[in-house]
Amino acid sequence: MIAFWIILTGALVAVTCGLLGCFLILRKMSMVGDAISHAVLPGIVIAFLLSGSRETLPMLLGAGATGLLATFLIEYFHRRANLQTDAAIGVTFTFLFAIGIILISVFAGKIDLDQDCVLYGEIAYVPIDLWVTPGGTILGPRPIYILSAVLLIVILFIKFGYKELKLTSFDPAFASALGISTALWHYLLMAAVSLTTVSSFESVGAILVIAFLIGPPATAYLMTHDLKQMLAITAALGIVISVVGYWMAYWLNASIAGCMAVITGLCFATVFVYQRIRVTHKRLTHPEPATD
Amino acid sequence: MIIHTQEPILEVHDLTVSYSRKPVLWGIDFTLPSGSIAGIVGPNGAGKSTLLKTIMGLIPPSSGFIKLFGRPLEEIRQRVSYVPQRESVDWDFPVSVLDVVLMGRYGKVGLLRNTGARDRSIALECLDKVGMSAFAKRQISQLSGGQQQRVFLARALAQEADIYFMDEPFAGVDAATEQAIIGLLREMAAADKTIVVVHHDLQSARSYFDWIILLNMHLVAAGPTEQVFTEEMVQQAYGGRLNLLSQVGDVMEKRAFPSREN
Numbered sequence: 001m002i003a004f005w006i007i008l009t010g011a012l013v014a015v016t017c018g019l020l021g022c023f024l025i026l027r028k029m030s031m032v033g034d035a036i037s038h039a040v041l042p043g044i045v046i047a048f049l050l051s052g053s054r055e056t057l058p059m060l061l062g063a064g065a066t067g068l069l070a071t072f073l074i075e076y077f078h079r080r081a082n083l084q085t086d087a088a089i090g091v092t093f094t095f096l097f098a099i100g101i102i103l104i105s106v107f108a109g110k111i112d113l114d115q116d117c118v119l120y121g122e123i124a125y126v127p128i129d130l131w132v133t134p135g136g137t138i139l140g141p142r143p144i145y146i147l148s149a150v151l152l153i154v155i156l157f158i159k160f161g162y163k164e165l166k167l168t169s170f171d172p173a174f175a176s177a178l179g180i181s182t183a184l185w186h187y188l189l190m191a192a193v194s195l196t197t198v199s200s201f202e203s204v205g206a207i208l209v210i211a212f213l214i215g216p217p218a219t220a221y222l223m224t225h226d227l228k229q230m231l232a233i234t235a236a237l238g239i240v241i242s243v244v245g246y247w248m249a250y251w252l253n254a255s256i257a258g259c260m261a262v263i264t265g266l267c268f269a270t271v272f273v274y275q276r277i278r279v280t281h282k283r284l285t286h287p288e289p290a291t292d
Numbered sequence: 293m294i295i296h297t298q299e300p301i302l303e304v305h306d307l308t309v310s311y312s313r314k315p316v317l318w319g320i321d322f323t324l325p326s327g328s329i330a331g332i333v334g335p336n337g338a339g340k341s342t343l344l345k346t347i348m349g350l351i352p353p354s355s356g357f358i359k360l361f362g363r364p365l366e367e368i369r370q371r372v373s374y375v376p377q378r379e380s381v382d383w384d385f386p387v388s389v390l391d392v393v394l395m396g397r398y399g400k401v402g403l404l405r406n407t408g409a410r411d412r413s414i415a416l417e418c419l420d421k422v423g424m425s426a427f428a429k430r431q432i433s434q435l436s437g438g439q440q441q442r443v444f445l446a447r448a449l450a451q452e453a454d455i456y457f458m459d460e461p462f463a464g465v466d467a468a469t470e471q472a473i474i475g476l477l478r479e480m481a482a483a484d485k486t487i488v489v490v491h492h493d494l495q496s497a498r499s500y501f502d503w504i505i506l507l508n509m510h511l512v513a514a515g516p517t518e519q520v521f522t523e524e525m526v527q528q529a530y531g532g533r534l535n536l537l538s539q540v541g542d543v544m545e546k547r548a549f550p551s552r553e554n
Contacts, residue, residue: 026382026385026386028382160404161404162406163395163398163401163406163407164398164403166387166391166395167395167398169385170381170382170385170387170392170395171376171380171381171395173345173348173350173374173376173380174374174376174395174447175398176348176349176350177348177349177350177369177372177373177374177376178369178398178399179366179369179399180398180399221386224386225386225388225431225433226386226387226388226431227385227386227387227391229386230386
């Protein structure tokens with residue numbers, strides 16, 4: 001049962017992150033996920049200091065607020081200061097993350113939070129974080145409910161906003177000409193990424209969130225030239241990675257999140273090498289005529 | 293020299309556009325009649341694309357206003373189509389040719405709804421018009437430059453608009469595609485559609501367009517081609533920036549269709 005809950009948590013996070021990650025990659029904004037997942041740290045700490053508890057809601061609110069603040073700052077520096085997006089991302093998230101680190105170290109004695117927990121998370125604790133009703137009934141691990149709800153929101157968001165997300169990613173100028181607000185869809189996507197990162201964060205940690213945001217979509221991108229297929233492959237990969245990652249960790253007695261991230265990387269590498277071999281093989285069997 | 297039309301379909305009034313306080317277009321003021329193929333012509337950096345983007349509402353003007361069919365753009369978006377520069381998008385994006393053409397229907401379909409069978413048949417029809425129906429299922433990453441341009445054109449046709457704004461539709465396409473495109477534009481104009489094209493080849497401008505807008509940050513001339521596309525006006529637009537004045541004269545003499553390399 002423990003294995004089941006952990007694998008399910010991993011799969012939920014992987015699928016949610018992966019679906020959004022597809023659009024991040026296509027918008028050439030992969031690093032935004034990285035930025036948001038780090039920028040939420042000060043929000044979490046401040047929410048903790050204000051509420052004095054590790055309840056989910058204040059954490060989500062605090063983290064969501066700084067996550068969105070980060071995306072606003074990135075857009076602002078990019079538009080107003082004419083800074084390249086990657087530079088704007090680099091400046092913004094390191095700054096916010098550092099504030100979070102300082103807050104943690106200043107209040108270190110008083111709060112039950114540490115950098116390791118935030119960065120690496122501890123997916124192995126998911127099965128003991130149970131949701132118990134006042135009547136005493138045990139409804140299973142709390143994160144499963146939260147993550148399922150977030151996955152549902154993300155799926156509905158992509159289902160109903162599919163054509164707008166696709167068009168604003170592919171050709172923003174044409175989208176604006178049709179009267180579709182590119183800014184609105186940018187921020188909706190960013191809000192979805194913030195929500196996902198923040199809710200995944202406490203169970204699996206920032207590193208795995210980033211790995212899931214970009215790894216499976218990047219692998220799927222190599223495998224297909226169809227957006228719907230890319231989303232489907234990403235979701236399937238997420239589940240496979242979660243299962244294989246868990247058993248690898250079990251077998252090696254290593255960090256579960258770490259193993260899942262390693263499997264993500266291995267999947268990408270395998271597909272990449274396979275594609276290279278296929279291309280080279282094609283060239284050898286059907287040599288193209290020399291161009292010069 | 294600015295010649296206005298009596299019943300304008302597009303009205304640009306005293307338009308000034310600036311990028312971070314530096315004006316790139318000054319006091320642009322012209323009108324366009326219905327059913328014309330108009331060329332926006334001028335040297336590099338003259339603000340041709342900027343003018344088009346401002347008309348499409350993508351860049352806010354510093355002053356002045358634009359009216360299409362006598363109304364502001366927001367009210368008549370459905371009747372306006374835009375073809376961005378081909379290089380402005382990522383052609384490795386995972387969509388098929390038909391997907392891209394269907395995007396032309398998004399404005400008509402509306403929010404939260406999907407394109408239906410009717411949109412599909414319109415899209416296929418438009419692909420047929422540009423001679424690309426065999427490519428409907430193809431991934432866009434497999435297209436040549438000329439084919440990409442045709443797909444963009446098909447997407448614009450799918451919008452079923454009354455006025456079309458095209459940013460450099462002839463850039464980087466071969467002579468055959470260029471002829472196919474201009475043929476299509478003439479058909480559209482015959483059906484009383486208005487077409488505005490950003491173009492930078494002086495040689496072909498005369499034969500392609502029946503209305504010319506000569507631009508070099510300010511408006512040099514606008515009006516029917518025979519009246520405004522004179523050597524004097526072209527020199528005024530290009531003068532000082534190019535050392536090719538004799539060549540400009542050359543172009544003016546060559547009224548016949550020019551021969552092309554490749």
